[in-house]
Each structure stands twice: as C-alpha cells, then as structure tokens.
Amino acid sequence: MSDSAERYLQAARRASTQRRYAQAIDHFEGEWGGLLPASSESIVRYLAAYGALLSSSTLRTHLAALAQWHSQHGFADPTKAARVRDTLRGIQAKHPQPVQQAAVLAIQDLETCVGGLEVELMSTKPTLRLRAARDRALILLGFWRAFRGDELCRLQVEHIKLNGEEGLEIYLASSKTDRGNRGRILTMPALKRLCPVVAYEHWLAVSGLQRGPAFRAIDRWGHVGEQALNANSISRVLRQAFARSGAPNSSYSGHSLRRGFATWASRNQWSNKALMDYVGWRDVQSAARYIEADAPFGEWARR
Incomplete structure (x- = not known):
C-alpha cells in the first residue's frame, strides 16, 4: 500500500x-x-x-x-x-454501575472564572495575559457551543469566520457523531455578556494567529505552539483557569462545558428539538444524559 x-x-x-x-x-x-x-x-x-x-x-x-x-x-x-x-x-x-458523568459547569462558576481571567488580561506579565486570553476564548466558546474537548482542539482559524457584531460562523470538519467526516456549519451569536465572540476575537488579536489550530499550548516564555492542544489537556486548562480565578469547583472537566450548556439551555426553556439541533444530538436519550432535571417539589422541598 x-x-x-x-x-x-x-x-x-x-x-x-x-x-x-x-x-x-x-x-x-x-x-x-x-x-x-x-x-x-x-x-x-x-x-x-x-x-x-x-x-x-x-x-x-x-x-x-x-x-x-x-x-x-x-x-x-x-x-x-x-x-x-x-x-x-x-x-x-x-455488576451494575452508574454512568460516570462530568460535573455540570454552573453559570455562576463560569462567571467567576471568566471574571478572574479578565483580571489577568490586565496583568503586567505578557505570558499571563496571553494565557488568559486563550483560556477565556476556549472556555466561553466551548460552553456556549457545547463543544466536546476534542472538537475544540480540532477547530481551525481559517474555518472560523467573524461576521462583525453578528457572531461567528464555524465549520466543524468532524466530530464524534460525524463518522463520514462531512462536517457541519455552526453559528455562534454575539452575546451581551460572557461573549465568546469578543473573547475569540481578542485571542486572535493578541496571538496573531491566522491559520492552523485555534487553540494551542503556551510555554512559560509566552511562545504559542504550532500544534493544537491535546484533547486530554482541556480538563487541565479548565481546572487551572478555575484555580487561578478562585472559582470553587476543581472537579470540572472538559465535558463539563457541554453538560453545563445543556443544563443551562434546558432551564431556560429550550425545547428538546432546539437543544438537540443546536448541540448535534441525534436522539433524546443522548440529550437526557447531559441534562439534569429539576424535580418541581415546590413548597415541599426543604430548600
């Protein structure tokens, strides 16, 4: 061959x-x-x-x-x-075993983490500013587009189009459920706060990236690597960012971004169809694994 x-x-x-x-x-x-x-x-x-x-x-x-x-x-x-x-x-x-699920990233913890990263963006240390810019863009884009860790690592700068104030158009070339590698076009609107579009645009500006992997390693001297981050490192990047910002939960993993968005969308009255279409799930059972339902016990609940 x-x-x-x-x-x-x-x-x-x-x-x-x-x-x-x-x-x-x-x-x-x-x-x-x-x-x-x-x-x-x-x-x-x-x-x-x-x-x-x-x-x-x-x-x-x-x-x-x-x-x-x-x-x-x-x-x-x-x-x-x-x-x-x-x-x-x-x-x-x-030997029945419960399915191990990633912790759900709560929107309050996301706000705390991003707030800490935005403080780092004003640091006098260039490497810290650069890492904060990358982490903010990675976390916000990962959360609001419900990306898997390996999908974040496969994003290419030339496949992400900035449409002014409207948002991002993202070509995701392949994913876990895209066995034929046909790819799909995703959109990400600009948001009033915790905006992934602003964060990504800032990351491009400070990193100078024009082609290749959107998210890469940064060494201690502030050099941006040539290769994409490894999918196994997304959880570490997330935990380090949370630790630096003083956010309370160190158990979050890369998949917490995806679960966190699904839970947020469900609690904000997204329909099952809208959520499945946005995230890319093919069946309700897949979606159900990510959503934590709130049982409406009302006044009977102690809290």
Missing part, C-alpha cells in the same frame, strides 16, 4: 479511538496473556476474568478493539459469537 493511501486511512480513524483500541489490545495480550487471533471461548474467559474489575463500557471498548483487529488482519470476528454477547450481558446484570 502506498504511503499516501496509508495516510488517508489513518486520517479516517479517530486518533483517540485508535489509542484506546491499541491499549485494549495490549491489555488482552500483555496483561491477560491472550493470543491473537483469538477464539470466542478465549474472549469469554477474558471477559469473565475482568467482569468485576472493569466497567461494562470499558469491556465493550475492548471487544470493539478486538473486533477491529480481526477484521484488519483478515480473520473472522470472534466477538460476534452469542456466548460473548451473553457473557457481557451477564456481567452488566451482576
């Missing part, structure tokens, strides 16, 4: 997914001592060995990795066997 063809094949595979799959294969071979190609019976034994130790979602990821390995190497997929699927269902029944 030519090098160019292999590059295109690699581009079709999400890097984060491939990293998880590689770790899963290493776990099957190295940690457990399994052999590839595997039989369905060996996979059943593998699932049984880790059924009480790993979450069901992790085990499903490992099965997907094993399925992909066999497909890529020309072998029949042993994970499709009925015994494998029945074993996984049995594990889920015997």
Whole structure:
C-alpha cells in the first residue's frame, strides 16, 4: 500500500479511538496473556476474568478493539459469537454501575472564572495575559457551543469566520457523531455578556494567529505552539483557569462545558428539538444524559 493511501486511512480513524483500541489490545495480550487471533471461548474467559474489575463500557471498548483487529488482519470476528454477547450481558446484570458523568459547569462558576481571567488580561506579565486570553476564548466558546474537548482542539482559524457584531460562523470538519467526516456549519451569536465572540476575537488579536489550530499550548516564555492542544489537556486548562480565578469547583472537566450548556439551555426553556439541533444530538436519550432535571417539589422541598 502506498504511503499516501496509508495516510488517508489513518486520517479516517479517530486518533483517540485508535489509542484506546491499541491499549485494549495490549491489555488482552500483555496483561491477560491472550493470543491473537483469538477464539470466542478465549474472549469469554477474558471477559469473565475482568467482569468485576472493569466497567461494562470499558469491556465493550475492548471487544470493539478486538473486533477491529480481526477484521484488519483478515480473520473472522470472534466477538460476534452469542456466548460473548451473553457473557457481557451477564456481567452488566451482576455488576451494575452508574454512568460516570462530568460535573455540570454552573453559570455562576463560569462567571467567576471568566471574571478572574479578565483580571489577568490586565496583568503586567505578557505570558499571563496571553494565557488568559486563550483560556477565556476556549472556555466561553466551548460552553456556549457545547463543544466536546476534542472538537475544540480540532477547530481551525481559517474555518472560523467573524461576521462583525453578528457572531461567528464555524465549520466543524468532524466530530464524534460525524463518522463520514462531512462536517457541519455552526453559528455562534454575539452575546451581551460572557461573549465568546469578543473573547475569540481578542485571542486572535493578541496571538496573531491566522491559520492552523485555534487553540494551542503556551510555554512559560509566552511562545504559542504550532500544534493544537491535546484533547486530554482541556480538563487541565479548565481546572487551572478555575484555580487561578478562585472559582470553587476543581472537579470540572472538559465535558463539563457541554453538560453545563445543556443544563443551562434546558432551564431556560429550550425545547428538546432546539437543544438537540443546536448541540448535534441525534436522539433524546443522548440529550437526557447531559441534562439534569429539576424535580418541581415546590413548597415541599426543604430548600
């Protein structure tokens, strides 16, 4: 296969997914001592060995990795066997686990954090000002457009159009639910406060960026990197910004931006359809995982 063809094949595979799959294969071979190609019976034994130790979602990821390995190497997929699927269902029944959710970013904490960053924008230290400008733009754009962390990292300056005071037009080339990499056009209106448009425009002005990744690392000397931030670093950037501003919650992660917006929109009477269309969810169940409903107990509630 030519090098160019292999590059295109690699581009079709999400890097984060491939990293998880590689770790899963290493776990099957190295940690457990399994052999590839595997039989369905060996996979059943593998699932049984880790059924009480790993979450069901992790085990499903490992099965997907094993399925992909066999497909890529020309072998029949042993994970499709009925015994494998029945074993996984049995594990889920015997070891039920609540879904781990990112903390919801409250609008009050967002205001506190952005207020702290705006104080840093007036610092006498250039590096601190530059980092504050990036963090403010990243956090506000991530919140108000309900971006995933990896989507923020894939944003390109040339794909974001500033339409004066109206807002931003953003071309998102790919996302978790866009398996065909068709991309979609998103809009972000300018807001009266906590405005991501103003924040992004300021970040472009102070960073001098004209092309390439919109959000990048900044070293201690104030040099803006060439590469995009890694998706795994978004949570760290968020927590550091909150810590510097004195905001109370250090448990926020990159996904808290997405959950925070969904909760804010729900409490501000956005319809399910409007929210799903804006965020890009395909079904109500996906949306329900992000929204924290307020049970209307009224005067019966103690608080």
